[in-house]
Amino acid sequence: MSSPSDQTRRTIILTALATAVHASAPRSAAAEEDAPGSDLRPQKADVLVFAEGDRAGEVIKPQDLKPGGPAVRAWPKDPKTSVVRKGSRLNEVVVVKLDPAELDDSTRPRSADGIVAYSAICSHAGCPITAWVKAAQGEKDVLKCVCHNSEFDPRQSAQVVFGPAPRRLAALPLAIADGSLTVAGTFVGKAGAQQGG
């Protein structure tokens, strides 16, 4: 086993980006969050946009994602109204591109070209999923909530593989339309923590 400090630290989104994020966050962000539909859960045919980084707000295309990760944080966006659904943090998702052969039979039908998406809110205490790191047990990279160390395997419907989380992350079915990632259905499972926060 390796110590946390030895672990592979391929940032997901979080960090590097995180930030820039808001450096670039426009003043109209609050207004955008209040726009009609901004707090609706992801809807079928929504596109996905980067939640942070230099390309925050841009539509995500399959080629934007590096195979094997890292995962990317994203918001759904209504393509008709251009409203980004960031009115609720429960709408944020993480997207990662994996080898389709690694996906299990439940996950594969919800994926698009090996790309899978899950709620970015941990089912334990509502913290955000911010890391794409080597699992505490095993060699694969997994989605991690660093608040309380829960880990989820995106190859297996984001089932819990470490930590106190009581259940898997909600899955968001994906498709590719007109060269962009789009939402193919509503969340499978509950987004957010089991008991309130």
Next chain:
Amino acid sequence: MTMKQWLLPSLFASTCLFSIAAGAGPIENYSPVTADRLKNPEPGNWMLYRRTYDGQGYSPLDRINTSNVKNLVPVWTFSTGVVEGHQSPPIVNNGAMFITTPQGQVIALNAKTGDEYWRYKRQLPDDLFQLHPTNRGVGLWQDKLYLATTDDHVVALDAKTGKVLWDTKVQDYRKGQYLTLMPLIVDGKVIVGGSGGEFGVRGYVVAFDADTGKELWRTFTIPGPGEPGHETWSGDDWKTGGAPAWMTGNYDVETRTIYWGTGNAAPWPGETHPGDNLYSTSVLALDPDNGKIKSYFQYHQNDSWDWDEVDAPMLVDLQRDGRTIKSLIHPGRNAIFWVLERKPEGIKYVAGWPFVYTDVWKGIEPSGKPIVDPAHKPGIGKRVEFCPSLWGGKDWPSAAYSQNTRLVYVPANENFCGGFTGEKLPLVPGQLWLGTKPEDIGLKVRPGATHFGELQAWDPATGKKVWSHNFPKSHLFGSVTVTAGDLVLVGGTNDRMFRAFHAKTGELLWEQKTNSGIVGMPVAYEVDGTQYIAVQSGWGVDAQRIQDALATQNNVGVENNVPQGGVVWVFAVKK
């Protein structure tokens, strides 16, 4: 009276329908809590966070003592139905017990039988980000209870029924503001301090009218423009500089002064907030009438280690150097055991010494300012290691002081180091703002370490360690309580044990394995002439985080197998 009968007349009936689960009904013959009772609590009750305003964590009960503690057995238990860290003391007022749990739950129990009277369950928002999903207890005043919640409200409940009497929003949870502490009640004021240092908040202590919930005063722990101490911040850093106040303060009844601890500056690397950063990592002396800051002492300047010093110092009349010192005693997260003096002109440094290994401090100046070794001070763009780890020599779990032995009992952690790489990152309201990648936070065991947790007994008059008990395979993350029966009570280890030690010798006298690990605070109380010991078992939050870190260390041999789930345990001597 049926539950339906006593719910319907309420103005808050709709709330109560959500708030109260099935129970036996209201508490009969509840004993109203007065200022005099809080100032001089009956020996058999535990009505404040540490039983008394001085924060000593000392019970004068001695029916359970060193000679009979071996016969201590569970007399009742109660499952809370909640996982995560159960950190609150069971509060006891003349036979009525009130416990709190994560998720904003209050349960009223018969302290003698364990029967449930009523239960309040807060409906927390679905989008709440609970970094520290816990609660440390209810405050009592007259016939009311007060709960501070993780969605940043203070709620008043009818002590007899659990009915909501008022509910005051403090700040916006969506911006990282939250509450986990037990309110301090002083003369009809409900006083709480905010959490959220990890989110770049500006810390504060605030008082509400106990009857109405109306805000009476609010004192920010970071001075604004024109206020003394503002010059210790650069630019606009004061607006987001942390210094949260997330633990209950103590109170000097004689001088009417509240002593409240404050947390680290934000974000973690000191380079991101140049200056001494008052009043982060300090103890504040506050006037309970208006919140005015009378005095302060800063434990260390320009914090860069995430060393909250929020655990309020104990008020102890100490015989030292041939005189009585009205002292403040604080075993710090920064590894220094502090002895301060409450003087009319303010808080003064008396003595300080490391109580666990540290490589950060080279010494302490006569003024009480610790001298930092820059090689172990985290900065921007470089990985820096330091000892102790960011969880410190002693985190929030409280130490205790025995009026019998005149010793201080410290739940310490030894041989832990840590580190991180500082980064300058912009603040995003409601998101973690640590100044490093969260997954970069490390905990490393010192080479050759023989143990981690260490229950220590210190003589604050001489600065000498009198005894210690080492835990080879566990950290120690639980508050200590001491009794007049010369028992030191503590859980806090990953073997799920609850233990009693001899206060004078450190001999382990009794232990009991519980359902989970204990991060809660033990209490002693009495009903109908029988003494009881009570504690909540329910592992989680930082105790679990340290456990996770230990379990992934090489060659340490600590397994990550502490089950979660809260249970109240109550013990008595088998007759």
